[in-house]
Amino acid sequence: MSEVAFAENDRAVFSCSKCSKSKITDVSKYILSDSEVKLKYKCACGNTNKVILERRRNNRQSTSFTGVYTIYDKNSEASKGLITICNISLTGLRFKVEGRPNLSLYSKIRIEFKLNGKQRISKKGIIKNSMGNYYGIEFCEKDKFDKTIKYFITSKKGITAFTHRILM
Numbered sequence: 001m002s003e004v005a006f007a008e009n010d011r012a013v014f015s016c017s018k019c020s021k022s023k024i025t026d027v028s029k030y031i032l033s034d035s036e037v038k039l040k041y042k043c044a045c046g047n048t049n050k051v052i053l054e055r056r057r058n059n060r061q062s063t064s065f066t067g068v069y070t071i072y073d074k075n076s077e078a079s080k081g082l083i084t085i086c087n088i089s090l091t092g093l094r095f096k097v098e099g100r101p102n103l104s105l106y107s108k109i110r111i112e113f114k115l116n117g118k119q120r121i122s123k124k125g126i127i128k129n130s131m132g133n134y135y136g137i138e139f140c141e142k143d144k145f146d147k148t149i150k151y152f153i154t155s156k157k158g159i160t161a162f163t164h165r166i167l168m
């Protein structure tokens with residue numbers, strides 16, 4: 001038997017595979033773990049359940065920081081401009097450009113901004129999607145899972161939507 005459930009914030013709802021009784025568990029310490037999380041818990045009925053926590057791959061945090069982009073791709077026209085960072089995740093971000101920029105998909109781009117107006121962040125990435133003046137970029141491998149950004153995301157609320165399933 002396999003079950004799927006939803007949880008809000010840093011809590012997941014587990015339901016026993018034998019008696020269906022549910023249990024709310026604080027799973028905040030696992031939220032940004034990079035590896036698969038397997039948990040075991042014992043229900044009041046005595047049944048031991050095995051659970052895999054399924055987390056959203058990219059927990060995004062909404063922002064409105066001002067920043068600068070620089071296109072440094074050999075195949076694209078070099079350009080630079082002001083942007084607003086709309087949201088940030090551990091693997092990428094989304095920004096808005098004013099005016100009519102000439103940005104192409106898959107261009108290499110550098111984004112610089114100050115996190116909370118303090119810590120200077122500089123990230124390289126690739127433009128993965130666009131809609132109107134909005135662009136989504138994925139950080140290059142070495143710029144993913146930045147500790148400063150991780151701290152920024154975890155210190156905010158509203159990022160943790162969990163699902164889980166009971167192991168067969």
Ligand SMILES: [Zn+2]
Nearest residue numbers: 016019043045
């Ligand atoms: Zn039970």
